[in-house]
Amino acid sequence: MFPDPQSRSAQLFERARRVQPGANTRHMITFAPYIVYADRGEGCRLTDVDGNVYIDWINNFSTQIHGYAFAPILEAVRAQIERTICCILPDESEIELSEMIVERMPGVDQVRFTNSGTEAMMVAIKAARALTGRSKVAKAEGGYHGQYDLMEASFLPTPANWGPADRPAAPPLGVGTPRSLTDQVVVYPFNDWPTTEALLEESAADLAAVVIDPYPARLGFSPADRAYLDALKAFCRRRGVVLIFDEVFCNRAGYHGAQGRAGVTPDLTVMGKIIGGGFPIGAVGGTREAMAVFDNLAGPLRMSHSGTFTANPVSMAAGIAALKHLTPEVFQRLERQGDRLRSGLTAQFRREGLVMRANGLASMTSLQFFAEPARDYREFYTRSGPDYLQRMQSLHRSFLSEGVLMATRGMMIGSAAMTDADIEETLDRCGRALAAFAGQTAA
Ligand SMILES: Cc1ncc(COP(=O)(O)O)c(C=O)c1O
The missing domain is CATH 3.40.640.10 (Type I PLP-dependent aspartate aminotransferase-like (Major domain))
Structure with a gap:
């Protein structure tokens, strides 16, 4: 799935480079080796211009709390x-x-x-x-x-x-x-x-x-x-x-x-x-x-x-x-699904022997390369380690290959468009992505 040098996304990326410095107007979208271009969204899924479908766990850094085409x-x-x-x-x-x-x-x-x-x-x-x-x-x-x-x-x-x-x-x-x-x-x-x-x-x-x-x-x-x-x-x-x-x-x-x-x-x-x-x-x-x-x-x-x-x-x-449509009941469901995501990921980290943490609350989750919660910026930075950006990039790529779109700094943001089945499907995909990531880390 990703990366594919023959893909339409890869071609669009090259085209963008000619007219946009860095081929973007938003530095927080820093996929390597190229950025994936969107075609359409429906519910919690985004389809890219090559027809790949991702469960969207960025939701445009939170704006899409109802997913797409609501x-x-x-x-x-x-x-x-x-x-x-x-x-x-x-x-x-x-x-x-x-x-x-x-x-x-x-x-x-x-x-x-x-x-x-x-x-x-x-x-x-x-x-x-x-x-x-x-x-x-x-x-x-x-x-x-x-x-x-x-x-x-x-x-x-x-x-x-x-x-x-x-x-x-x-x-x-x-x-x-x-x-x-x-x-x-x-x-x-x-x-x-x-x-x-x-x-x-x-x-x-x-x-x-x-x-x-x-x-x-x-x-x-x-x-x-x-x-x-x-x-x-x-x-x-x-x-x-x-x-x-x-x-x-x-x-x-x-x-x-x-x-x-x-x-x-x-x-x-x-x-x-x-x-x-x-x-x-x-x-x-x-x-x-x-x-x-x-x-x-x-x-x-x-x-x-x-x-x-x-x-x-x-x-x-x-x-x-x-x-x-953001009623107290919807927030409760988002919270329950966020808790399920975090507990499922925590079990997967353990299974793969990864020292990682799924931190967060409600529909906001952050994947971290340490086990105990950080209380301030210096703790977060120091515990993340000197190779944080490289490791995060490889984790991000593993997720993308399994059709899970998360933010490049390991942030996963849920939407009300997600059903409980979508959460379980996400966990299945994350399980495979984490196994691949753990394999690379060990290699
Ligand atoms: C905590 C916080 N404050 C301010 C902003 C800036 O908002 P905007 O991107 O709409 O300018 C953001 C954006 O991500 C944010 O997360």
């Missing part, structure tokens, strides 16, 4: 496109989607939409600055919060640039990122409250926001401890700092989002992905008090926010249809 979303989008694709007047659908988000998310009284999670994070940070009159932002070491260069500081740091453990550095991701920008970032170690508190206290007078993803994908969904989140919230209250949860990814942790699951609510919540039903979206929600910063009817405008495509009605219509 009839209610298709119908809602068709109806909306016929009424209007986009115009200058607001559409009732943006109120309806806001109402649905408010009903679900315990920390959200009001909502504003953007076109991506990155943009929503940018808007949330500007809002925190406008609320506090301060400029600095704290983020967890290694955390991913989109492509905003400020928040890219300390994304994927290495021992060469991550600095001392009690004072993590804020290395920029992009060459030439102004120092004046990264000077505005305070990097704290995830789940280590004494060190986090000392670092946050030191900058408290300049700190606008503390950003945290309670179940970060880049940390293999290691959760933030409840006591840690409580302490962050208490610090923010005490020091007048805005607490921002990044739920762009982990919003799928349950019907009430990550915050409902964690039992802690922030001032502002950044969302995206599943709330758009597969169409481009982002959102900033928050308490009435925090969201008042955007209210241009209540006095002089403190924080300006617009955009040509904000709350575009097609994304709104798709999002409404998606959320309507």
Whole structure:
């Protein structure tokens, strides 16, 4: 199946190389030796241009929580496109989607939409600055919060640039990122409250926001401890700092989002992905008090926010249809199926003698090359080992050859389109893939 140099995907890859640097516009799709091109999707299966069918365990990094060709979303989008694709007047659908988000998310009284999670994070940070009159932002070491260069500081740091453990550095991701920008970032170690508190206290007078993803994908969904989140919230209250949860990814942790699951609510919540039903979206929600910063009817405008495509009605219509069918029962099923996947994989690792872990929660699973859960970025990085990327690439290829599409960093994201039989079929395929992988590892 994969890799096949004669395949249409391999040919398209070569064609793309001429007009796209790296033959992609998305660096996280880094299959080797070529990228597989999609033809069509149906339910939980994707067919590539060569007719190979994969059970899709990426689901476009979470957006496709209903899989592909989900009839209610298709119908809602068709109806909306016929009424209007986009115009200058607001559409009732943006109120309806806001109402649905408010009903679900315990920390959200009001909502504003953007076109991506990155943009929503940018808007949330500007809002925190406008609320506090301060400029600095704290983020967890290694955390991913989109492509905003400020928040890219300390994304994927290495021992060469991550600095001392009690004072993590804020290395920029992009060459030439102004120092004046990264000077505005305070990097704290995830789940280590004494060190986090000392670092946050030191900058408290300049700190606008503390950003945290309670179940970060880049940390293999290691959760933030409840006591840690409580302490962050208490610090923010005490020091007048805005607490921002990044739920762009982990919003799928349950019907009430990550915050409902964690039992802690922030001032502002950044969302995206599943709330758009597969169409481009982002959102900033928050308490009435925090969201008042955007209210241009209540006095002089403190924080300006617009955009040509904000709350575009097609994304709104798709999002409404998606959320309507994401009931508490559907989240329960996703959770049960995620647990089954993780326990099945764990048994297979044991059978193959692989020191690996299927970590995660709900419909989010991360395959890791160590057995005990990692609590922070440095632990995750160090335990993954120096040959992590090569091993992950070979694991990914073994899965792809068996028709299981997972993210190149070992992430498996489920969808409501999956039946229990699909989970068992996935496990059968993974069993064969892991046997092949274990064979290569031993060789
Ligand atoms: C936690 C987190 N924050 C922010 C983003 C950025 O969202 P987008 O890709 O929609 O810009 C992502 C995307 O994967 C994410 O996982």
